[in-house]
Amino acid sequence: MKNLDWNDLKAFIHVARSGGLSAAAIELRSSPATIGRKMLSLEQALARRLFIRRQTGYELTEDGRALLAKAQAMEASARPIEDWLSADMRRPVVRISAGTWIANLLSANFSRLWTPDDPFHIGFKTAEARLDIAHREVEIGVRNRPAEGMNLASRPAGEVAYAPFRARNQPVQGAENWVAIAPDDAATPSARWTNAQPNLTIAAWANTPRTLYDLISAGVGTGVLPCFAGDRDPLLERAGEPIAELHHRQWIVMHDDDRHRPEVRKVIERMAALIAAHAPLFAGERPLGGD
Template sequence: MTNWDNARFFLAVARTGTLRGAAARLGVDQATVGRRIAALEEALSARLFLRTPTMYVLTSAGEALMGPAEAIEQAVHQIERRIVGMDDQLCGTVRVATTDSLGKRFVVPAIAKVRALHPGIDVVCVTSPNMANLTRREADIAIRTLRPESPDLIVRRLAQLETGLYASRAYLAARGEPREGEAFEGHDLVMYQRAVVPSMWDALCGEPTHRGNVAFQTSSTMMLFEAAICGLGVTELPCFRADSEPELVRVMRKRLDRFDVWLVAHADLYKTARVQAFIDIVAREFEAAV
């Protein structure tokens, strides 16, 4: 591969299947991607993709190139992480990945304090239900509820938070409160889609759901809250956020569950001054809440 940078163009097309998708991922125009792929194929004297009407499909040569190209990508990311990790200045950008709920209650207040104490630090907050890949520098820090297993990552538990059962005041006035041990008989339920949170379809905070009527499904935490607030049914919500909603009432208080919140950072970046400054402040934000 005469130009190492061609590896990222090749991988982007292989992963998205189209020049347009690769261009969007790389932040360049579609013609540039096409030229780089053509140049790579010419340099290697091999056809790497079959051009179909709908997508680019790897040939045997393309499949053989995937492993080496990913090794190049990993080496480049490692160089970036190690160089960035040598920075001892309280300035620069910190990219933080988290969820909407954790972001609203904990991360954004922490960012405000970081900016007040260290105005040279800029923070990019990426909120998504999908986990950011720290090895690929999609984020410097992730704050999430699933603990990763990768040995390249440093993991710290920030807090253990509680979930409870909630319904709107209007719903309870019209339908009454669900009672423990009745498996939500006679009540509507607001749920994540089964593929998103399968366990919710068996029980909410330990209360079986098989007698309840699933009236609303979503993949979004924000929509789960809005559906409950609008009176569509009973659901399980994190208490740190639901207790602050005036329209929501906690029911069956003995029914509860708990979940851990983890801070995750790549080992190469963990001791960077700006990353440490952010970690210290966000950790105190969680400690103050529990």
């Protein structure tokens, strides 16, 4: 016997309860012919006759009644799961576009963005490239400049500082090695800054910020990170002063219409509060082990 399709069993339950194809087809939003074919297929799969077909309708055989009892038990067991999935799918998703390090901080403080009682989900779109908010690829973006173009709004979200970091307590032998995002993959000002320095000895290249971090923490070399990422990490220490030319203001950017949706507005407010609470960290004023 081949595996039974639960959809065929649900169709069987409807036919058995209504006593015919037409009423079952209305309930299932299908056609009587399609439901009839499903019943024939089910009988063939079970090698049992389930109905006595009359002009007045479909009457269950003894095997049909036995199957109905078992199928109804399955239906009762499946209903809580289907209800749960149905309710879950009705929850809208608020999508946040953020770079690697802001996504890391938001994830570490996720309970301040979302609770199980919220009637929505959060979806992270982590990428250094900008996703298109105007065309609704995401609802919210964290950017290093205010909104550009029509149908967008922005909200300032504090200052961001950058500094060179190295593995904590790693002895420097001779000329200090650096690690960097490869020029072809340098999508951010900090990545381009490292590549523009003429006198740095690059020991290794990375193509993502996460790999850059792994190289720094492994002691391969010094690399540039936002202070709110490096200063939170006990494996790292600053290898120099903040880089003034990389310092910038941060913005929460959203679609001008979507920002009025209750779930989007709530996430924006929570993100703004979270970032404001960490303002000294973002601004480079809280080096780990500092005063």
